[in-house]
C-alpha cells in the first residue's frame with residue numbers, strides 16, 4: 001500500500017476547504033493507494049460527510065489526549081473518532097515548534113489515538129540548527145524513543161512514522177530541498193530505531209516540500225511507503241496529479 005497524506009494546515013478557510021473537498025469527489029483512487037486529507041479542524045466534520053462514500057479519508061491535524069474534561073480549546077482524539085476520522089497527524093513540527101508541543105505531549109497523543117482506534121502518523125524531524133551542529137540523529141532518535149518505548153500496539157493497530165526535516169517543510173510552498181539520498185539515510189536510522197521498540201513493520205512516510213515534480217524521487221526510496229505533502233495537497237489539480245503518479 002502507498003499513502004498520500006495531504007496536510008492542508010491553515011492554508012484554506014472554511015469555504016475553500018469545502019470546495020476542495022467537493023473537487024476531490026471526482027478523483028479516482030487506484031487500488032493499492034490510500035489518500036487521507038487533513039483539513040482545518042472546523043471543516044473536518046463537514047468534509048468527513050462530503051467524502052464518506054469515497055476512497056478519500058479525512059484525518060485530524062492535531063488531537064488532544066484527554067477524551068473530555070476541563071481543557072479549553074482542545075479537541076480530543078476521541079471526538080475525531082466519533083465523527084469518523086481514522087487518522088491523525090501527531091507531533092507535526094509546526095505543533096512542536098510554534099505551539100511548544102513536547103515529546104511527552106506527543107506520547108500522550110499517540111496513546112489517545114490508539115485508544116480511539118485512530119491511526120497516528122507520528123512526525124519526527126530535526127531543525128536546520130540541529131542538522132548543522134550534527135545533532136539530527138540524536139533529535140530523531142529521542143523523538144522516536146519518547147513516542148514508542150513501551151508502547152503497546154494491537155496487531156490491527158495502524159501507526160506510521162513520517163520523517164519531516166523541519167528545514168525542508170515549506171512556508172507557503174517554498175522550502176529547502178532535502179535530497180532523497182539524505183532522506184533515505186535518516187529513514188534507515190528510523191527503521192533501525194523502531195526495531196528496538198516494536199517487531200511491527202511500521203510504514204515510513206517522507207514529508208518536506210513534496211510536490212508532483214519530486215514525489216517519485218522520494219517514493220523510489222525502498223523504505224518509503226508514502227508521502228506527506230502540505231502546500232501541494234491544497235489544490236485538487238496537484239493532489240490528483242500525485243495520486244495518478246503514485247502508481248505509474
Ligand code: PEP
Pocket residue numbers: 007009092164168169170171172173175207208209210228229230231232
Ligand atoms: C507538511 O505539511 O508536513 C509539509 C511537509 O508541508 P510542505 O509539503 O508544504 O513542505
